Amino acid sequence: MNKKLLMGLVFCGMAVGSANALFYRGSGNWTDTTPSAPGPGWQSTVPGSTDTAELRLGNTVTLGYAAPSVASLQIGRGRTGFTDDRSGTLNIQSGGSVTSSGDIIVGLSGNTAAPVANYQGTLNINAGGLLTGLTSMRVGDQTGDGPDVGVGVVVVDGTLTLAQHLWFGRLGGIGTMTINNGGVVNVGGGLGLGTSNGLAPSGGTGTLTVESGGLLALNTWNNDGTNAIQSGSVLNINGTGVVTINGDRLASADSYIAAGKILTDDVSLSVTYDTVSDVTTIVAIPEPATLGMVAAFGGALIFIRRRMSI
Numbered sequence: 001m002n003k004k005l006l007m008g009l010v011f012c013g014m015a016v017g018s019a020n021a022l023f024y025r026g027s028g029n030w031t032d033t034t035p036s037a038p039g040p041g042w043q044s045t046v047p048g049s050t051d052t053a054e055l056r057l058g059n060t061v062t063l064g065y066a067a068p069s070v071a072s073l074q075i076g077r078g079r080t081g082f083t084d085d086r087s088g089t090l091n092i093q094s095g096g097s098v099t100s101s102g103d104i105i106v107g108l109s110g111n112t113a114a115p116v117a118n119y120q121g122t123l124n125i126n127a128g129g130l131l132t133g134l135t136s137m138r139v140g141d142q143t144g145d146g147p148d149v150g151v152g153v154v155v156v157d158g159t160l161t162l163a164q165h166l167w168f169g170r171l172g173g174i175g176t177m178t179i180n181n182g183g184v185v186n187v188g189g190g191l192g193l194g195t196s197n198g199l200a201p202s203g204g205t206g207t208l209t210v211e212s213g214g215l216l217a218l219n220t221w222n223n224d225g226t227n228a229i230q231s232g233s234v235l236n237i238n239g240t241g242v243v244t245i246n247g248d249r250l251a252s253a254d255s256y257i258a259a260g261k262i263l264t265d266d267v268s269l270s271v272t273y274d275t276v277s278d279v280t281t282i283v284a285i286p287e288p289a290t291l292g293m294v295a296a297f298g299g300a301l302i303f304i305r306r307r308m309s310i
Contacts, residue, residue: 023054030063055088063096072102076121086119094128104137107152120151129158136165140175156183165189168206170196181213194230201230212239225255249280
């Protein structure tokens with residue numbers, strides 16, 4: 001087997017703020033606009049390529065069409081001096097899509113002097129929905145050392161595609177993502193759970209769960225078997241969920257599994273490397289099927305499990 005060395009992950013991303021930040025004033029459709037407060041929609045115009053789209057006033061916004069690209073996207077954001085509801089929810093429905101040229105942030109805490117009532121960011125990508133990021137996504141983010149904690153929740157039944165990295169739990173934040181049946185997450189860079197660079201802990205935690213029928217396709221992760229998934233964070237693979245990683249990751253996957261950082265609700269995990277496609281695949285061995293095979297074949301199944309497991 002040819003082992004490849006990961007030299008490091010470069011954290012690239014746009015700054016949190018933007019000179020052209022637009023925030024949604026209430027709850028409604030992405031297309032809604034209003035010329036002045038306290039209308040329910042965007043400030044005067046739908047966000048475009050030079051705008052940061054912010055959902056941070058305790059609102060829920062539904063996207064059901066191919067929206068114009070935005071400069072960056074922020075969902076849920078606590079800010080210094082505000083103690084009201086700063087949460088935000090984006091539901092991308094079937095046929096809905098948007099591309100962000102900068103970072104996508106779900107659940108961002110500001111460096112506030114007192115905790116806000118709520119500032120959780122929630123992103124739901126429904127079946128047939130599409131979100132594309134040309135840089136990275138941060139789930140559960142924080143901008144300072146204030147008492148608040150950035151909380152981000154992402155549920156993927158459609159498709160999420162990132163050109164760069166997927167980070168969870170920056171500076172004490174808490175991030176979770178669930179990839180359900182039919183959901184696909186493509187990551188062109190690296191994965192970091194409890195780290196914002198894949199190299200060292202960032203003080204927060206991340207939980208990423210791939211359920212039956214879900215797919216997480218990674219380009220890379222830190223191949224040292226330690227730092228892509230930090231202590232207190234976990235990657236769960238259940239049922240027929242699949243995780244793929246380019247390159248030979250057998251040794252590092254084995255290390256993450258041995259450390260309890262990759263888990264399953266099923267019997268065990270199988271890690272394989274295809275030398276032709278140069279892809280490592282991690283799947284669960286489901287318990288119901290296993291028990292049925294035990295009853296039918298006895299010891300033959302144990303041999304199969306040993307061959308499949310690392």
